[in-house]
Amino acid sequence: MKKLIAILAMAIVLMASTAWADSTQSFAWDANSDSNLTGYRVYMSATSGGPWTDISDLVVCTANDASCCVFTYNAIPDGTWFFIARAIQDRGIISLPSNELTKTYPVVITNPPVNFRFD
Numbered sequence: 151m152k153k154l155i156a157i158l159a160m161a162i163v164l165m166a167s168t169a170w171a172d173s174t175q176s177f178a179w180d181a182n183s184d185s186n187l188t189g190y191r192v193y194m195s196a197t198s199g200g201p202w203t204d205i206s207d208l209v210v211c212t213a214n215d216a217s218c219c220v221f222t223y224n225a226i227p228d229g230t231w232f233f234i235a236r237a238i239q240d241r242g243i244i245s246l247p248s249n250e251l252t253k254t255y256p257v258v259i260t261n262p263p264v265n266f267r268f269d
Contacts, residue, residue: 173255230254
């Protein structure tokens with residue numbers, strides 16, 4: 151019976167010690183030459199083709215300004231994710247999506263406790 155309890159306790163500890171660590175990812179793109187450009191938005195989805203979730207708010211930019219064509223997101227959950235960017239015009243017009251990127255972020259598993267025993 152003690153052995154069964156120890157095995158169950160170890161299983162619970164192992165399940166509880168699995169950590170899902172958010173990943174950080176930087177994105178970059180070429181500057182848009184549209185004179186009415188306001189900025190860009192970056193989107194992510196768990197499915198290729200969307201539906202898309204805006205993860206960037208608005209990356210404010212002006213035409214041909216390559217210095218603002220980068221964005222870093224710090225809260226990507228583990229799993230496979232798809233990303234696109236869109237240009238935003240000053241009248242709120244949104245461009246077609248960029249090419250789609252995909253990346254898998256690994257699940258990080260915390261090492262199990264060592265020398266687990268009855269005291």
